Amino acid sequence: MSKQPHLLLEEGDVHDVALIPGNPDRVDRIADHCDESELVAENREYRTVNAVYDGTPLTITSTGIGCPSAAIAIEELHEVGVETVIRVGTCGALQAEMEVGDMVIATGAAKEEGTSRRYEAVEYPAVPDYETLGELEAAAAANDEDVHVGPIVSDDAFYNETDEYVADWEAANLLAIEMEAAAVFSLARRRGMAAGAICTVDGNLVAGSQKGADSDEELPEKAKDNVARAIDISLDAVTRLV
Secondary structure: OOOOOOOOOOOOOOOOEEEOOOOHHHHHHHHHOOOEEEEEEEEOOEEEEEEEEOOEEEEEEOOOOOHHHHHHHHHHHHHOOOOEEEEEEEEEEOOOOOOOOOEEEEEEEEEEOOOHHHOOOOOOOOOOOHHHHHHHHHHHHHOOOOOEEEEEEEEOOHHHOOHHHHHHHHHOOOOEEEOOHHHHHHHHHHOOOEEEEEEEEEEEOOOOOOOOOOOOOOOOHHHHHHHHHHHHHHHHHHHHHO
8 A cells, every 4th residue: 555645654553542633743742642653654734643541552633623634534544444533622612511621522523614515414423432432421420520512513603603603603602613523533433433522621612712812822821731631531531452
């Protein structure tokens, strides 16, 4: 099999389970939680590292921002043999009681994006597989972490999430909004892969705040701290899945 054109990976380069943050810098942050790690490939928004955590081998690959970029990553990871992907990302809360730093394990993602619609009808569900979802919940419990568990929404238009959209999502009891999970879940299902997602809240759209709005930093300090906790949960889930 030839090298994949975007991830620059070949079959045999990666492990069965991959953690997939959006931000390439978060690949390194996840790797810092592991016992050992090695850069495998890097191109554009895609950075891939192989690592070992608690004796368990895994791959970490960034997907960039949005469903189009994430879909490329899922397609190419599938081609080189990855069987399970877990998104480790950030999100904006859609419920008033949720705070910056809260963690959300997604049970599904509404398709307010265009990529998955090129593959299938919007009525087809974008959901994680049961085992990966269950192990993320079990890992959170084992780490004594309180997490929100429920549906989220994936949207393409970061700067056009109007008050009307936010109110509708809030009324539907969607927990949070992010930009990749719908494509990750849909593509994984179609390719026979398992998938899950855990995201840390970095703002609250109901309260009128987006990440970076009150600081020169991309993430508020509490969100940075709890991203680390979400990383630990995802890594523990990997050891349960392998």
